[in-house]
Amino acid sequence: MQFEFKIMGGDFASxxxxxxxxxxxxxxxxxxxKIIKRVVVALYEAEVNVCAHAYAGKVDVKITPEEINITIxxxxxxxxxxxxxxxxxxxxxxxxVREMGFGAGMGxxxxxxxxxxxxxxxxxxxxxxxxxxxxxxxxx
Amino acid sequence: xxxxxxAKILNARIITGEGxxxxxxxxxxxxxxxxxxxxxxxxxxxxxxxxxxxxxxxTAEMSDISCIVLVRGKKATEDMIQLAIENEQTIIECSxxxxxxxxxxxxxxxxxxx
Numbered sequence: 002m003q004f005e006f007k008i009m010g011g012d013f014a015s016x017x018x019x020x021x022x023x024x025x026x027x028x029x030x031x032x033x034x035k036i037i038k039r040v041v042v043a044l045y046e047a048e049v050n051v052c053a054h055a056y057a058g059k060v061d062v063k064i065t066p067e068e069i070n071i072t073i074x075x076x077x078x079x080x081x082x083x084x085x086x087x088x089x090x091x092x093x094x095x096x097x098v099r100e101m102g103f104g105a106g107m108g109x110x111x112x113x114x115x116x117x118x119x120x121x122x123x124x125x126x127x128x129x130x131x132x133x134x135x136x137x138x139x140x141x
Numbered sequence: 142x143x144x145x146x147x148a149k150i151l152n153a154r155i156i157t158g159e160g161x162x163x164x165x166x167x168x169x170x171x172x173x174x175x176x177x178x179x180x181x182x183x184x185x186x187x188x189x190x191x192x193x194x195x196x197x198x199x200t201a202e203m204s205d206i207s208c209i210v211l212v213r214g215k216k217a218t219e220d221m222i223q224l225a226i227e228n229e230q231t232i233i234e235c236s237x238x239x240x241x242x243x244x245x246x247x248x249x250x251x252x253x254x255x
Binding site for chain 1: 173174175176177178179180182190192194195196197199200202203204205220
């Protein structure tokens with residue numbers, strides 16, 4: 002099963018729509034609720050990141066009997082230092098993002114916490130690609 | 142306790158989710174920072190927040206939180222109400238401060254996470 006969603010940078014009203022759709026699909030196919038929560042929290046954090054920092058992005062979701070594999074690709078300023086961005090509390094978010102209840106520098110660490118495998122690549126002034134995987138066989 | 146008891150304790154108004162008395166809540170978490178809410182892994186939890194925007198409802202949705210109490214007299218917007226109805230979430234509007242609302246619910250038996 003495969004899905005694609007678009008994300009618009011700065012469009013906070015729509016942030017979370019992909020996560021919401023994915024949650025509905027995973028519920029319909031009877032995935033363990035604990036795994037669903039981990040997947041959608043990670044995806045939602047990633048959606049908010051794209052809204053907060055990039056110009057546009059897309060989400061590719063692949064569901065197989067073994068795993069849920071999600072890739073978020075964005076066009077944007079990129080991340081100059083990924084190691085730094087992975088440190089809890091490090092943030093470059095604008096005051097507008099903080100007013101939305103985010104921007105505490107917890108997004109990427111929380112994505113890592115909620116996934117079984119995570120990989121991030123970024124090119125400054127081009128964009129960022131984030132891939133994460135949640136295995137289904139571990140707890141089902 | 143259920144959402145009707147919560148509303149009574151807080152002298153508050155239930156905006157969405159009039160039904161659903163069967164859902165019992167054991168814990169409460171109070172925060173305006175949605176990044177913090179997204180790190181919680183506890184069931185039967187209500188969220189107290191002064192953040193009245195769509196992302197508060199979305200964050201609760203992803204965190205499996207079905208009851209959101211808006212404190213400090215904050216009002217739910219129309220798009221928040223629509224999303225909460227779609228997700229079968231309860232929104233309660235309360236005029237008390239976060240501190241007072243938390244204290245009243247704690248004294249009534251809701252537990253803290255940390």
